[in-house]
Amino acid sequence: MGSGVVGTATGEGFLGAGHQVTFIDVAQHRLDDLRSRGYDARDEIDLSDEPEAFILLTLPTPHVGREYNLNAFAAGAASVGKALATATARHTVVVRSTVPPGTTEGLVRTSLEEHSGKKAGVDFGLASNPEFLRAVSAAEDFRNPWMTVIASRDEDTLAALRELLLPFGGELRTFSDPAEAEFIKCAHNVFNAAKISFWNEMWLVAQEIGLDLDPIASTVAKSAEGSINPNYGIRGGAPYGGVCLPKDTNGFLGFAAGIGVDMPLLEAVVDTNERLEAVVSREVDAATAEAAGAELA
Structure with missing residues (x-):
């Protein structure tokens, strides 16, 4: 969800590792560019027939004055929540954007549960995995991370993310509170x-x-x-x-x-x-x- 610099580098990194990836974005020029490279790129998320998947939120969180603007992030979380409502598999939602501490279990969890009618940690997984990508070398940084941080209240979700991310190498640190991971990135x-x-x-x-x-x-x-x-x-x-x-x-x-x-x-x-x-x-x-x-x- 979100196919700017971080989302594209993340998706291409997983594609290079042999995973199936779908890019989601609302900007037509991004979709056109991704499709021109042969990628599966869509303007909305549909999980009704999807097998178990990781949904990575790589949405913009710009600042306005001395505050984060989470409008795009809130809209994206709501879209995912609505898609989870019709999902039959147990998916895992992962916050990768830089957000203020407490966002994953506050805004994101609340929105997902409200729009899906399901419960985090039971019907779907929820985690924080902040990105440490530099704009000038985002693709290389994803393929060869020096540090990976994951956090979730759910041990099964932590285990699944470890399995997904360990093959990329680098030091991996895990936390039980998503706010810790969000604080680390800030x-x-x-x-x-x-x-x-x-x-x-x-x-x-x-x-x-x-x-x-x-x-x-x-x-x-x-x-x-x-x-x-x-x-x-x-x-x-x-x-x-x-x-x-x-x-x-x-x-x-x-x-x-x-x-x-x-x-x-x-x-x-x-x-x-x-x-x-x-x-x-x-x-x-x-x-x-x-x-x-x-x-x-």
């Missing part, structure tokens, strides 16, 4: 964006003092503990401390200000850490008071 993209903005902020400083950032950044990409240790800094609820990090974040902010460069991202890093320090301090005080009260009792 955090994945936000982290990439934050990293780009971090180095752009550093580039502004380097430009101001006449340095070439490229060799600096490539060296830090090898020297920083966060680059060589994937577990560094990922434990939530633990603000940074010690001597070096507080000293250099604040000191570099002052250095940049002295040469006339604003660093809002680094300002936010320091502010976030200070807020976390306050939260942890309150939690420690509360735990200490509770323990003291228990001793008195």
